[in-house]
Amino acid sequence: MLFAALTALAATGAQARDLAAIQKAGVIRIGTNAEFKPFTYYEGSTMKGFEYDLGNAIAKKLGVKAQWINQPFDGLLIGLNQDRFDLVISSHGITPERQKAVDFSNPHYCSGGLIVSKTGGPKTVAQLKGKTVSTQIGTTYVSAIEKQLGNRAVKTYPDNSKALQALMMGRVNAMVNEKFYALEAIKANPGQLQQGDLMFQEKLGMAVKKGNSGLLKAVNTALGTVQKDGTYAKISKQWFGQDIRCK
Numbered sequence: 001m002l003f004a005a006l007t008a009l010a011a012t013g014a015q016a017r018d019l020a021a022i023q024k025a026g027v028i029r030i031g032t033n034a035e036f037k038p039f040t041y042y043e044g045s046t047m048k049g050f051e052y053d054l055g056n057a058i059a060k061k062l063g064v065k066a067q068w069i070n071q072p073f074d075g076l077l078i079g080l081n082q083d084r085f086d087l088v089i090s091s092h093g094i095t096p097e098r099q100k101a102v103d104f105s106n107p108h109y110c111s112g113g114l115i116v117s118k119t120g121g122p123k124t125v126a127q128l129k130g131k132t133v134s135t136q137i138g139t140t141y142v143s144a145i146e147k148q149l150g151n152r153a154v155k156t157y158p159d160n161s162k163a164l165q166a167l168m169m170g171r172v173n174a175m176v177n178e179k180f181y182a183l184e185a186i187k188a189n190p191g192q193l194q195q196g197d198l199m200f201q202e203k204l205g206m207a208v209k210k211g212n213s214g215l216l217k218a219v220n221t222a223l224g225t226v227q228k229d230g231t232y233a234k235i236s237k238q239w240f241g242q243d244i245r246c247k
């Protein structure tokens with residue numbers, strides 16, 4: 001349903017701001033779902049995170065300032081196609097289905113969906129058979145869980161904090177989420193949560209409106225530049241203690 005809506009919107013072809021218009025305005029509007037530590041999240045009223053720093057570094061290479069707009073995750077690509085943002089940076093897995101609706105940059109990192117459970121709980125797909133798993137609505141984790149455990153296994157939540165809360169309260173047997181988000185959650189709940197297997201791997205990319213090729217090219221060039229000049233490595237090490245670019 002969601003993807004049919006996305007594709008329909010892509011076809012209406014409302015005018016997206018091209019690179020020249022963005023540079024003339026001096027501002028690029030970046031959509032994100034900022035409750036995803038350590039990618040984009042709020043500390044008080046300040047946005048922070050790896051993707052926040054990377055997005056700002058890319059904006060700088062484009063010669064503009066970044067204006068960040070926080071939105072629920074499942075509305076981000078729709079918002080992009082409605083021209084509410086110029087760019088979306090929110091850990092989107094590059095999938096064929098999404099590629100019908102938007103254009104993705106080269107991957108800005110590689111990661112996957114990790115199983116997290118309470119200490120002593122299920123850690124593998126095999127151990128999760130017949131059990132329930134929480135995750136955020138609209139994500140690639142939903143389809144991965146459905147595919148590997150069946151439609152009835154998955155319990156979706158609008159926010160990651162709610163998906164985590166469901167696990168903490170014992171309403172589900174496990175949560176599947178972005179590897180680094182999950183590791184952060186484990187760290188934040190010492191002695192209570194454990195890391196299970198990686199359920200699948202994915203490449204994460206930034207999205208522009210379908211056909212906004214000048215902007216896409218500039219974003220790819222900027223990403224390439226920050227990956228070469230040490231900026232990316234510095235930001236990545238600061239947030240993860242390692243370089244998470246795709247190898």
Ligand code: ARG
Nearest residue numbers: 033036090091092093139140
């Ligand atoms: N990688 C997953 C996906 O592509 C989840 C991303 C969730 N991102 C977020 N900022 N909440 O669907």
